[in-house]
Amino acid sequence: xxxxxxxxxxxxxxxxxxxxxxxxxxxxxxxxxxxxxxxxxxxxxxxxxxxxxxxxxxxxxxxxxxxxxxxxxxxxxxxxxxxxxxxxxxxxxxxxxxxxxxxxxxxxxxxxxxxxxxxxxxxxxxxxxxxxxxxxxxxxxxxxxxxxxxxxxxxxxxxxxxxxxxxxxxxxxxxxxxxxxxxxxxxxxxxxxxxxxxxxxxxxxxxxxxxxxxxxxxxxxxxxxxxxxxxxxxxxxxxxxxxxxxxxxxxxxxxxxxxxxxxxxxxxxxxxxxxxxxxxxxxxxxxxxxxxxxxxxxxxxxxxxxxxxxxxxxxxxxxxxxxxxxxxxxxxxxxxxxxxxxxxxxxxxxxxxxxxxxxxxxxxxxxxxxxxxxxxxxxxxxxxxxxxxxxxxxxxxxxxx
Amino acid sequence: xxxxxxxxxxxxxxxxxxxxxxxxxxxxxxxxxxxxxxxxxxxxxxxxxxxxxxxxxxxxxxxxxxxxxxxxxxxxxxxxxxxxxxxxxxxxxxxxxxxxxxxxxxxxxxxxxxxxxxxxxxxxxxxxxxxxxxxxxxxxxxxxxxxxxxxxxxxxxxxxxxxxxxxxxxxxxxxxxxxxxxxxxxxxxxxxxxxxxxxxxxxxxxxxxxxxxxxxxxxxxxxxxxxxxxxxxxxxxxxxxxxxxxxxxxxxxxxxxxxxxxxxxxxxxxxxxxxxxxxxxxxxxxxxxxxxxxxxxxxxxxxxxxxxxxxxxxxxxxxxxxxxxxxxxxxxxxxxxxxxxxxxxxxxxxxxxxxxxxxxxxxxxxxxxxxxxxxxxxxxxxxxxxxxxxxxxxxxxxxxxxxxxxxxxxxxxxxxxxxxxxxxxxxxxxxxxxxxxxxxxxxxxxxxxxxxxxxxxxxxxxxxxxxxxxxxxxxxxxxxxxxxxxx
Numbered sequence: 001x002x003x004x005x006x007x008x009x010x011x012x013x014x015x016x017x018x019x020x021x022x023x024x025x026x027x028x029x030x031x032x033x034x035x036x037x038x039x040x041x042x043x044x045x046x047x048x049x050x051x052x053x054x055x056x057x058x059x060x061x062x063x064x065x066x067x068x069x070x071x072x073x074x075x076x077x078x079x080x081x082x083x084x085x086x087x088x089x090x091x092x093x094x095x096x097x098x099x100x101x102x103x104x105x106x107x108x109x110x111x112x113x114x115x116x117x118x119x120x121x122x123x124x125x126x127x128x129x130x131x132x133x134x135x136x137x138x139x140x141x142x143x144x145x146x147x148x149x150x151x152x153x154x155x156x157x158x159x160x161x162x163x164x165x166x167x168x169x170x171x172x173x174x175x176x177x178x179x180x181x182x183x184x185x186x187x188x189x190x191x192x193x194x195x196x197x198x199x200x201x202x203x204x205x206x207x208x209x210x211x212x213x214x215x216x217x218x219x220x221x222x223x224x225x226x227x228x229x230x231x232x233x234x235x236x237x238x239x240x241x242x243x244x245x246x247x248x249x250x251x252x253x254x255x256x257x258x259x260x261x262x263x264x265x266x267x268x269x270x271x272x273x274x275x276x277x278x279x280x281x282x283x284x285x286x287x288x289x290x291x292x293x294x295x296x297x298x299x300x301x302x303x304x305x306x307x308x309x310x311x312x313x314x315x316x317x318x319x320x321x322x323x324x325x326x327x328x329x330x331x332x333x334x335x336x337x338x339x340x341x342x343x344x345x346x347x348x349x350x351x352x353x354x355x356x357x358x359x360x361x362x363x364x365x366x367x368x369x370x371x372x373x374x375x376x377x378x379x380x381x382x383x384x385x386x387x388x389x390x391x392x393x394x395x396x397x398x399x400x401x
Numbered sequence: 402x403x404x405x406x407x408x409x410x411x412x413x414x415x416x417x418x419x420x421x422x423x424x425x426x427x428x429x430x431x432x433x434x435x436x437x438x439x440x441x442x443x444x445x446x447x448x449x450x451x452x453x454x455x456x457x458x459x460x461x462x463x464x465x466x467x468x469x470x471x472x473x474x475x476x477x478x479x480x481x482x483x484x485x486x487x488x489x490x491x492x493x494x495x496x497x498x499x500x501x502x503x504x505x506x507x508x509x510x511x512x513x514x515x516x517x518x519x520x521x522x523x524x525x526x527x528x529x530x531x532x533x534x535x536x537x538x539x540x541x542x543x544x545x546x547x548x549x550x551x552x553x554x555x556x557x558x559x560x561x562x563x564x565x566x567x568x569x570x571x572x573x574x575x576x577x578x579x580x581x582x583x584x585x586x587x588x589x590x591x592x593x594x595x596x597x598x599x600x601x602x603x604x605x606x607x608x609x610x611x612x613x614x615x616x617x618x619x620x621x622x623x624x625x626x627x628x629x630x631x632x633x634x635x636x637x638x639x640x641x642x643x644x645x646x647x648x649x650x651x652x653x654x655x656x657x658x659x660x661x662x663x664x665x666x667x668x669x670x671x672x673x674x675x676x677x678x679x680x681x682x683x684x685x686x687x688x689x690x691x692x693x694x695x696x697x698x699x700x701x702x703x704x705x706x707x708x709x710x711x712x713x714x715x716x717x718x719x720x721x722x723x724x725x726x727x728x729x730x731x732x733x734x735x736x737x738x739x740x741x742x743x744x745x746x747x748x749x750x751x752x753x754x755x756x757x758x759x760x761x762x763x764x765x766x767x768x769x770x771x772x773x774x775x776x777x778x779x780x781x782x783x784x785x786x787x788x789x790x791x792x793x794x795x796x797x798x799x800x801x802x803x804x805x806x807x808x809x810x811x812x813x814x815x816x817x818x819x820x821x822x823x824x825x826x827x828x829x830x831x832x833x834x835x836x837x838x839x840x841x842x843x844x845x846x847x848x849x850x851x852x853x854x855x856x857x858x859x860x861x862x863x864x865x866x867x868x869x870x871x872x873x874x875x876x877x878x879x880x881x882x883x884x885x886x887x888x
Binding site: 003004005006009012013047048119120123134136161162163164165166168169174175176177179183187188190192193195196198199200209210211213214215217218220221224269271272327 | 473520703704705706736738745746747748751754755757758759760761762763766767770774775776779780781782783784853854855856858859862863865866870871873874877878881882883884886887
């Protein structure tokens with residue numbers, strides 16, 4: 001008697017479709033590459049709350065060393081940017097970008113009434129909501145809703161992960177997760193799913209909104225997966241990215257950009273920066289990854305004349321308290337620094353004043369720049385999108401691009 | 402679309418009021434009748450056994466909660482114990498949803514678990530709140546509201562411990578009005594401020610029991626929703642229940658959950674009026690919904706996207722399965738975006754289409770193969786920093802975590818979940834089914850709505866296998882259909 005295992009199960013399941021019913025969308029693709037002058041945004045999320053004061057170090061400030069007797073980074077170890085500020089010693093890659101005029105540093109970025117819970121503050125950053133409001137869509141998702149009317153493939157925003165962040169969930173549209181193009185293709189290109197899609201197309205919509213919605217999501221995922229799988233092979237990177245998930249993810253992003261895939265926003269996370277205990281080795285390790293990877297990434301773009309069109313933005317859900325704690329770490333704080341990396345920066349270097357350690361809010365930094373202004377700037381000036389519609393309201397634009 | 406027959410109506414009822422359609426199966430000579438089924442669904446459970454976890458007993462010993470951990474190690478150990486307790490509560494509740502003969506009881510509790518969203522790190526508080534909700538899930542809404550509002554979990558989550566006469570904290574009052582009762586647009590900021598004053602002093606003690614702390618209560622006169630008096634928290638809740646907006650807000654939410662995510666204002670208004678008249682009798686409201694003809698209109702059937710927990714429970718109820726590691730079920734919850742006791746924010750899980758994106762849909766469709774055909778599960782959930790699941794499922798053990806960035810390691814972590822399906826009882830349902838009718842019969846058992854037009858073509862190739870193998874394969878195939886995500 002025939003025993004059905006998983007392999008056999010899938011073979012049989014695809015029989016219905018093999019000859020005639022293969023859906024059209026899996027066959028042909030119009031090449032839909034963006035013209036090379038189109039701008040690309042790469043969002044790097046430093047998960048867990050990165051300690052901004054040990055990232056960009058105010059090494060002329062006595063209060064800094066007084067409040068961080070063990071954790072403070074000495075001036076001679078820091079990678080000096082100017083008289084006031086230096087980078088964490090592990091961020092050599094970013095220092096090189098700074099010297100190159102391709103790094104912008106924004107200090108004291110945050111929002112009013114800061115929340116110190118990871119999940120709440122991360123939601124605030126990802127949805128671009130006010131502290132009091134709950135929004136269930138993300139800022140990049142709403143960008144998709146606004147920009148992607150009738151896109152050929154919903155591949156305008158990709159996240160390099162297994163699961164999708166709230167930031168990429170819009171009302172109508174959602175970004176696509178790409179663990180890597182091969183795995184995405186393998187999981188979405190199950191032949192049985194192809195057969196299912198075909199039978200639904202043949203049966204046509206029955207008027208039940210959500211059935212059609214599910215099939216639409218399924219076929220778009222399959223078609224996007226096939227598109228990315230095929231097109232991302234045009235450019236193969238040989239650059240020496242670090243052998244880490246973050247390094248691999250950035251390598252894939254470079255390959256997709258240089259292959260001409262139509263993605264405008266890439267989203268990738270690195271972590272965990274939640275350094276309550278024993279902060280030094282943890283930050284050292286993660287920053288080495290961050291700096292080294294970004295250095296390889298940017299030089300590859302530069303070599304291919306695309307660095308002027310690509311901007312990298314880093315953020316974290318909050319900074320950490322100014323004072324160290326008793327466990328060689330720091331606890332949840334508020335305002336934080338952000339990095340902006342691009343060959344196309346109009347203003348570079350340290351973009352605003354040094355964090356003010358005299359005027360603290362119960363031991364925490366006060367924010368000077370609302371992060372929504374950074375988003376608005378990138379939406380309007382970089383991606384040419386309607387930031388007011390996407391972010392709901394007016395925000396002032398910064399001048400780094 | 403033709404009107405539904407009695408059998409189809411019964412299936413719809415069972416899926417919406419519970420987690421699966423098994424109870425709607427007719428047996429030869431015993432057709433299913435809708436009316437008695439509704440009655441059975443709504444029957445009060447004789448006893449609602451409390452859900453608990455082994456850690457809770459240890460953590461509830463007198464004085465344990467009050468004892469301050471001395472060293473960082475003790476602190477860590479205690480936190481781990483709390484986390485473990487919440488994970489065990491999660492799994493114990495899942496098991497109850499699977500095993501219960503009163504599925505509506507648990508489905509309603511799941512609804513309230515989202516409505517009264519709460520996220521705290523204390524296992525004892527979480528367990529108590531859950532059992533309060535389960536106790537009153539089909540009872541009187543006013544009693545439920547009061548019990549939830551006086552629970553240590555909610556008082557902690559909404560910062561009412563910090564709400565004192567000298568330093569009012571408005572969070573609790575605001576959420577009680579905005580989320581639990583009237584909804585936005587029915588009160589002013591002044592009402593929030595005055596309400597917060599009335600709730601000053603609502604607190605809990607070291608054992609998690611409600612305490613009214615008179616010394617921090619604001620005894621002054623307050624003006625709330627147009628009335629003036631020396632109100633306390635109980636008065637505020639009473640006044641909120643007197644507002645018809647509260648009945649409407651709750652009914653609207655129930656309608657979207659149980660009937661259709663697109664609200665029908667006229668129907669909701671009518672239902673809300675009845676709910677108000679009945680003094681907020683939840684069971685009576687649900688009875689009225691289930692007995693209404695419109696509940697069985699085609700537009701209200703087979704169109705609701707199951708939540709991840711509903712999906713998982715439904716699978717287990719239809720085809721029982723034992724997981725080698727029960728934690729696997731937490732991994733599934735995390736990958737699909739609904740972890741019990743960890744709602745995303747105070748507003749709970751938004752539900753509907755927000756459950757679905759490319760990643761979650763493909764994973765939902767592969768899940769039956771992962772569970773019943775031993776396909777590898779090669780996905781990693783996102784981190785939940787500082788939260789319960791630090792060393793949870795899907796994460797490499799702590800000592801090896803530093804290698805987790807290494808892709809090769811992540812791949813090695815891809816694994817079979819070693820589930821052990823129990824097909825026997827399920828197979829018996831098809832004893833009388835002629836082979837040619839198997840595709841239709843399997844679809845009827847597993848799908849809430851009508852099977853998709855092409856499904857018999859899709860299932861046909863499996864018929865060449867032996868009967869049992871064919872039923873298994875057809876069942877897994879039906880569960881992999883997008884239609885299985887709906888009820």
